[in-house]
Amino acid sequence: MKYLKEIWASRELLFNLTQREVKGKYKRTILGQLWSLANPLALMLIYTLVFYFILRVQPDPGSPSGLNIFALWLLCGLLPFTFVSTVLNVGLNSLVANANLIQKVYFSRIVLPLSIVGSSAYNWLFEMAVLVIALSIVGGFVLPWIPLLLVAMLLLAVFAAGLALMLAVANVYFRDTQYFMTIFLQIWLYLTPVIYPLTTVQNDSAKVGGLLGTHITIADIYGLNPMEHFVTLFRELLYDERWPDGTEWLICGAWAIAAAVAGLLIFRRNERKLAEIL
Amino acid sequence: MTEVAVRVDHVVKSFRLYHERNQTIKAAIMRGRTSVHEDFLALKDVTFDVPIGSTFGLIGSNGSGKSTLLKCLANIYYPNSGSITHFGKIAAMLEVGSGFHSELSGRENIFLNGSILGMSRKEIVQKFDQIIDFSGVEQFIDQPVKNYSSGMYVRLGFAIAINVNPDILVVDEVLAVGDAAFQERCFQKFRDLKEEGKTVILVSHSMEMVEQMCDHVAWLNRGSLMDVGKAAPTIKAYRKSISTELD
Numbered sequence: 218m219k220y221l222k223e224i225w226a227s228r229e230l231l232f233n234l235t236q237r238e239v240k241g242k243y244k245r246t247i248l249g250q251l252w253s254l255a256n257p258l259a260l261m262l263i264y265t266l267v268f269y270f271i272l273r274v275q276p277d278p279g280s281p282s283g284l285n286i287f288a289l290w291l292l293c294g295l296l297p298f299t300f301v302s303t304v305l306n307v308g309l310n311s312l313v314a315n316a317n318l319i320q321k322v323y324f325s326r327i328v329l330p331l332s333i334v335g336s337s338a339y340n341w342l343f344e345m346a347v348l349v350i351a352l353s354i355v356g357g358f359v360l361p362w363i364p365l366l367l368v369a370m371l372l373l374a375v376f377a378a379g380l381a382l383m384l385a386v387a388n389v390y391f392r393d394t395q396y397f398m399t400i401f402l403q404i405w406l407y408l409t410p411v412i413y414p415l416t417t418v419q420n421d422s423a424k425v426g427g428l429l430g431t432h433i434t435i436a437d438i439y440g441l442n443p444m445e446h447f448v449t450l451f452r453e454l455l456y457d458e459r460w461p462d463g464t465e466w467l468i469c470g471a472w473a474i475a476a477a478v479a480g481l482l483i484f485r486r487n488e489r490k491l492a493e494i495l
Numbered sequence: 496m497t498e499v500a501v502r503v504d505h506v507v508k509s510f511r512l513y514h515e516r517n518q519t520i521k522a523a524i525m526r527g528r529t530s531v532h533e534d535f536l537a538l539k540d541v542t543f544d545v546p547i548g549s550t551f552g553l554i555g556s557n558g559s560g561k562s563t564l565l566k567c568l569a570n571i572y573y574p575n576s577g578s579i580t581h582f583g584k585i586a587a588m589l590e591v592g593s594g595f596h597s598e599l600s601g602r603e604n605i606f607l608n609g610s611i612l613g614m615s616r617k618e619i620v621q622k623f624d625q626i627i628d629f630s631g632v633e634q635f636i637d638q639p640v641k642n643y644s645s646g647m648y649v650r651l652g653f654a655i656a657i658n659v660n661p662d663i664l665v666v667d668e669v670l671a672v673g674d675a676a677f678q679e680r681c682f683q684k685f686r687d688l689k690e691e692g693k694t695v696i697l698v699s700h701s702m703e704m705v706e707q708m709c710d711h712v713a714w715l716n717r718g719s720l721m722d723v724g725k726a727a728p729t730i731k732a733y734r735k736s737i738s739t740e741l742d
Binding site for chain 1: 510521566569570571572573587589590593594596598599603606607610611612613615616
């Protein structure tokens with residue numbers, strides 16, 4: 218609690234550092250903020266071409282929304298996923314990259330990784346707004362779901378922040394972390410139903426049945442991945458436009474809180490040693 | 496007896512000297528350790544008080560532990576044992592312009608750097624004109640700081656740091672910057688702080704500067720406190736020890 222108060226007291230610094238990231242990132246580019254759309258759009262084109270036109274992945278149409286556009290279906294899962302992967306990739310470097318600052322000035326160190334969460338969230342908000350507009354143009358009725366969408370985004374941001382805090386500390390001790398994460402994030406994308414529908418996994422799992430004579434199915438193990446639940450949440454809100462199952466909310470909320478608590482505890486325990494170890 | 500601004504009480508600080516440092520997961524798993532090290536005592540049981548309103552100098556040769564002590568005072572390092580208590584708001588100026596973003600303008604950097612140093616937005620707005628006046632970069636305040644000359648960069652950084660307005664200011668060897676006029680302004684600022692009853696703790700290798708500015712001095716040698724007290728006799732003792740070493 219006391220630690221949370223300390224973070225709250227540094228909110229102005231957090232805001233200024235976030236602004237530094239946001240303003241500094243696209244300085245001296247002609248397209249400016251539009252660049253933050255370039256990466257998800259490029260991924261969308263590539264995945265749509267490869268998985269929809271060549272490999273013929275066919276997600277079910279949104280129900281009850283009736284939407285049936287692969288590219289938009291893809292983006293509903295891809296944008297949350299790329300947000301998490303940006304936060305982790307950049308956030309885990311935030312302490313090492315600011316080593317000089319940490320060794321010269323005293324301030325609440327936690328604002329460094331959190332400012333990365335803030336600036337990535339800013340870009341993500343921008344991307345999601347464009348997605349909502351695109352969905353509305355093709356006939357989706359997304360607007361009433363926006364308040365719930367914001368809650369889901371907040372949960373995912375808290376989850377990502379918790380992981381980023383842990384990884385940032387780990388990277389101070391072991392610089393391997395950053396290289397490991399680059400690979401892990403690629404694997405994670407394919408372990409999550411972003412590019413293919415969750416029903417594919419569930420159907421295959423039902424065919425195999427319980428593993429090794431138990432009741433545990435492949436789908437159960439697959440469900441241990443928190444991103445599966447987050448992606449499901451976002452798709453149901455944005456693409457299907459229906460109220461997600463209560464348990465999905467609970468699972469996402471539990472993962473978010475668990476990650477945040479673990480991240481804060483680990484960070485606090487190591488915060489004082491950072492200046493010496495860096 | 497004057498009141499105390501900072502109490503340094505039996506402070507011990509050790510660092511690990513690595514003979515072999517292999518900071519990878521492979522080393523951690525395969526050999527069950529990441530390094531071979533021994534402890535090096537940078538500060539050995541240092542105790543002294545800094546009186547309120549004094550200008551307090553830390554002197555000693557290279558490697559005597561001055562900077563380590565300064566970093567402990569600034570809350571960047573934490574002592575292994577012993578404690579440092581400060582009575583009042585403390586600010587440290589170990590480097591100027593830390594956290595400047597080179598693509599952002601001087602104006603934006605004042606707000607960024609000010610908040611890193613612990614000022615609120617309101618305080619920065621209040622002091623904004625003072626900061627610009629003191630730095631003398633008014634004409635270029637909306638230019639990105641990467642276009643600043645190194646002198647301008649340092650002057651702006653110093654102007655922000657000096658306006659944090661702490662009760663206790665900790666300064667590392669940062670005064671050797673800027674032209675003569677700017678240095679004179681810095682000295683004047685330190686004198687003003689002293690008149691306001693603020694405490695300044697500084698490290699310097701320039702004995703002339705320490706003699707000119709400090710009224711109290713602590714002399715460190717290889718992590719041990721040799722002497723502490725009024726400036727003139729302590730500096731004299733330090734000078735004497737250097738000249739005997741040379742002989």
